Amino acid sequence: MVVTCHFVDSDRFLQKRVLNFCNVPHPHSGVVITNALRKCFGDGGIEDKVFTITVDNAKANDTAIKILKDDFELKIILPIEGRLFHVRCCAHVINLLVQVGLAEIGEIVYSVREGIKYIVASEDRLRKFSDILKRLQLPGKKLILDVPTRWNSTYMMLATAVQFKEVFSKYHKTDQAFQWLVSPEEWEKVENVNQLLSVFNEVTNIVSGSEYPTSNLFLPEVWKMKEILLLKCKDNNDYIRAIASKMSNKFEKY
Incomplete structure (x- = not known):
């Protein structure tokens, strides 16, 4: 699984980085994907800085993002009450x-x-x-x-x-x-x-x-x-x- 991060730097330029390129073991369930993302966010020190996550339309991804959203809402206030937390990939649609x-x-x-x-x-x-x-x-x-x-x-x-x-x-x-x-x-x-x-x-x-x-x-x-x-x-x-x-x-x- 590749995790790519987009962010705006202090000079207001859009930046892009690959945070992780990791092996995700079978089965590719929502829980397994969630755990892989949690580790990625923790290693990158951005647990409290994630605003939105874009994924394709696999059911496992839906489950993973729902679990993550619940986790995030316990720790930080998500912008717009989290309505933009889960974004579906337009190119995939x-x-x-x-x-x-x-x-x-x-x-x-x-x-x-x-x-x-x-x-x-x-x-x-x-x-x-x-x-x-x-x-x-x-x-x-x-x-x-x-x-x-x-x-x-x-x-x-x-x-x-x-x-x-x-x-x-x-x-x-x-x-x-x-x-x-x-x-x-x-x-x-x-x-x-x-x-x-x-x-x-x-x-x-x-x-x-x-x-x-x-x-x-x-x-x-x-x-x-x-x-x-x-x-x-x-x-x-x-x-x-x-x-x-x-x-x-x-x-x-x-």
Whole structure:
């Protein structure tokens, strides 16, 4: 578990420090996480200086923060009666929203991912792919392979891959072992979904900043997401409406 501290110094500059990078044994229950955080705060001598804690939406984290809040309220007066003590990570909530949308084109995402894996696994295949790229005089960007648990890396993979749709088609004709060809109709779906996700990617980049305050930025960004979801829920494309509707339901939940 990594514990990162943000604070304002005497010159009123925002500072960031990693307080601890520690092994937390199984089971990762709320009590275990609480004990790890207690030790971290004690070692850092900041037990009476913690104003707010930001975590993702795991149930164990909810339990841990509730226990810590009860502990803190016995020792110090929390600002605003502790209403800001537990802050949920906005970037994590966005990830949950988008994963719902990406699941609707899961088979296409799988084909793109596996196709890229196949090509980049061999220098000879990659060279063939690059040769086709040059013949078509397309931009010299590189293929991107995503980290499936990070939605924005999947977005970048799709956004880059869609520019190479002609290259994938021609490469398939030169390598019969390449089994992950995406159809023109599927590429069109990817383009439409990417148009929707580009807003969420922009918001994620803004609220994930660590060198500047984000608490004053997240609300208009969240509103931007709500507006695009409301718009796409009325889209002409059935599957875009379906994706936006499911994402909107998840948005309202959080």
